[in-house]
Amino acid sequence: QSVLTQPPSASGTPGQRVTISCSGSSSNIGSNYVHWYQQLPGTAPKLLISRNNRRPSGVPDRFSGSKSGTSASLAISGLRSEDEADYYCATWDDSLSGWVFGGGTKLTVL
């Protein structure tokens, strides 16, 4: 059972917009930045969104993040087949004095 809750799966057709949610509490999302990682099959995770909504260099602007209260969301617009991957939210937890990850969402492009 992960501290951060994500839906286990999401799907969409090419060109569609998909959102992935991440729910936490006041000790984690509620008081710290949320970051998102993309993990393509068989590869290491890659930073996708930092500090709630910042895209690292090289990340397409089709990816965006937002946060409100104790929840956060990742949105992917103009869905492409290469977006098929696992997506994880993560943040620091003040109560645990450590990092917590969501359980991951497997995105399928139909």
Add this chain to the structure above:
Amino acid sequence: QVQLVQSGTEVKKPGASVKVSCKASGYTFTSYYIHWVRQAPGQGLEWMGIINPSGGSTTYAQKFQGRVTMTRDTSTSTVYMELSSLRSEDTAVFYCARAVEMAAAHDFWGQGTLVTVSS
């Protein structure tokens, strides 16, 4: 360019220990924290702990307290993660990842090291 290169696949017996290395290059080694993250087969990411290469201070996830030790060698820009008393449930890919602050995003990751625990 920034690189974190990890040591190779390990196969260990239950009760043994494993030590995984993570060699950093392309940046100032002591300016970034190094995290260790575990991923069991088909499962999600699990944070194990963090080391500050500058002074060597560490913070471990409660789950791994007493079983994990993170160290660094500034002369070779290498961080080590040792996990003891291995059990089959420890079979996983272990990743190192850097971050500029303890609570900052992990902006570069190692390629991962598979550790298999089997009798």
